[in-house]
Amino acid sequence: MSESIAAVVLRAAELIARGLPRKAIELLQPALVVNPLHGEAWCRLAAAYLDAGEPDPALNAAKRALVLDGDPVWAQRLTALALSELGRHPEAVVAARECARRKPGDWRCQVVLAEVLANSPEGPREAVEVAREAAHLAPAEARAFQVLGDAALRVRDWGTAERAYRTALRLDPDADDVRANLATVRSKRGGAPIPPPSGEALHAAHVLVWPALSRLAALLVAGGLVLLLAGMPKPTPLLGAFSGLLVVACLVVVGLLLLKARRGVRRALLRLPAHRPKVAIVATMFWLSAVILAGWSVALLVGATTMQPLVVAWLCALIGGAVVVLGGGR
Template sequence: MDSIGRARTLIDLGRHEQAREELAKALAEDPASVEAWCLLAQCEQKTGDVQAMRYAASQALASNPDSEWAHRLQALALHKLKRHEEAIASAREATRLAPHQWQQYVVLVTTLIPLLDKYYTEATEAADRAVELAPLQAEAHLTRGVLNGAKGNLPEAERNYREALRLDPENAAARNNLATIELRGNNLEAATAGFAAALAENPRLQVARDNIDLVCRRVLRGARLASQTVFIGVGFVTVTSEGGHAFPEAIAALLSILWLVMVIRLVTRLAKPVRAHLRGLIRNDRRYTPTVLSTMVFIAAALTAAWMPVYLLTAGILATVAYFVTDRLRRARTA
């Protein structure tokens, strides 16, 4: 097997550094090899080095301006660099050079989506053409799903993602996108199971990891907001009650129990891997420490409200101030 053949195999295996070494050998022997430059661009795409991907694609085009593969790779690189009109031009050239290859239309749709208001009809026609040319390719259905999602047609997007998964049950992108729709429908268990499955299928799929973090942040914020509501409710009853301690005590206990039930129900709706991730964030990620601590303080203040209303007010004020100060400091450090 020659260097290019070995590079192809290494890219498929995810061994990108070794693939680069093989491609360097191939390019040393033939600096004008379009295939080697395109494979290098593909390799850089998988590692996320968009500038290097763009350079490799441009070198391939310098060797052969009529390479549809090089135009396709350049379109994707320009798209990631947010040079949308240039990306569209490259994708259109790829479809002109190879009008019967479905991959060109998938890339064209991808480049058109950021300017969908302007190119709505062209994007729709390109997505339909991709599916027409390759009805058994999951990627074609996935692309049409992304387009329908961008148009706001979520039921149709869901059907597209399910068809993509029927054709390719290990398609991580389709599973992640379907889970996003489930999340919008408040189907938390299905959504988090989908995100976890997508990440298991493709550990490099950053969008699935980001979605899991998003769900965990929502859970923590929901618990904090609910604890603040309990605190305010108990504080109001304590201040306005004229019936002694018994009534505020009962309200404090009831609302705290309801808060605990809500939190337990919310957490148990998460898929098991996401629950484990949430526990890891609470233990190890200092960005979430203010949220967790303020939640505990608000609940503790609510539970002691009926007995110590002055401490209730003081603890609540201190918790609020501490939360916003630490949160502002955290944002300043990560800006």
């Protein structure tokens, strides 16, 4: 049975990491009915309740874990966080200090103490110093620097907050909440814009976008040529419908690209043209071609008979396609 509960705990941890605390709770509750003495499972349940915004049952689960075999420091951290969420700040500070006393070299204890102090009425200043110690103990952990930035933000220490958030973003470029807080700090200071995406994110975006540009080149160049041949000597409204379908196909390619990209890479995609000139040229040409095609499609459907917009759209597509072919994705 111990293997079974261990597998449940592991699965619950995966669900919490994926942002599904409610499913983790539903998985753990029946397992704990059968195995009520499994301390780690109670800790996972407490963590899931905290992520779900339910501090009352989180506190109960953490207290159960405190009296069982397992990691008492983990249970102490969860207890402190639950008490803080419930507004019981003095008790939360006591629990967090006890956690830090038991394991002074554990950066997670220092992070929890900093969070609890930052939420208490008289602790924000001390929270900054405790968070500094957490960042010193764990220089490769984005969470430690995020908490330092949050604590500094509360006391309006803009310089410390900005440095901490920038370090956190360097360690975890996908942290949207950190990026938003950094923007807040910079707006308060009247500083420069948010740092650009990392080189790794830009490279990943470039690797992802070039095949999509190749597909767009094939659609617009080949499709435009077919439309040119079919539209001579005089285009018809039916041709406008086919031209509209070509524009829709291009939009589908772009949509699939955005769906495929992770959050950090998706942001890098939007800023990639500023860092990759060839991507900027190709994107501009294809955008012009698609816009002109869309306008020409509408014009044909309402009775126009001109071919000139199609020629311009095809030339734009041809220029972008040539850059794609010659660039080779490098």
